[in-house]
Amino acid sequence: MTNHITTKWLGNMAFESNNPSGLTIKMDAGPENGGESNGLRPKAMMLSSLAGCSGLDVASLIKKMKLEVGEFQIETIANLTEEHPKYYDAVTIEYHFHGSNLKEGKLQKAVDLSMEKYCGVAEMFRRFADLEIKTIFHHK
Known part of the structure; x- marks a missing residue:
């Protein structure tokens, strides 16, 4: 069985990743690493x-x-x-x-x-x- 996940850059340090559930998750770095803390680490x-x-x-x-x-x-x-x-x-x-x-x-x-x-x-x-x-x- 293979899982295929697509993770898309949203700009700056933020990314959005899909999931087999059909939901998405947003990831971002903290300000100390150039991000805006608008997502999970x-x-x-x-x-x-x-x-x-x-x-x-x-x-x-x-x-x-x-x-x-x-x-x-x-x-x-x-x-x-x-x-x-x-x-x-x-x-x-x-x-x-x-x-x-x-x-x-x-x-x-x-x-x-x-x-x-x-x-x-x-x-x-x-x-x-x-x-x-x-x-x-x-x-x-």
């Missing part, structure tokens, strides 16, 4: 992609396992190297589950399945970064 979008990919897996497993989760969020904290080309060499992914009836074992299994078996973005990240996974349960 490309490297930071990689962290959103990582969280989104794994989050979709976990949400699907929550549904399949019929688990009760009030809220679920993923915090992605990455270290950017100082030398060019700058890249993420270490990433911590925190899964936060909130609820009054959290089944910790099953939720941990959902996270493990995503990170070890299903999430292709995590597999790509493993090629260049150390990943640390944390699961945090907030019982109400």
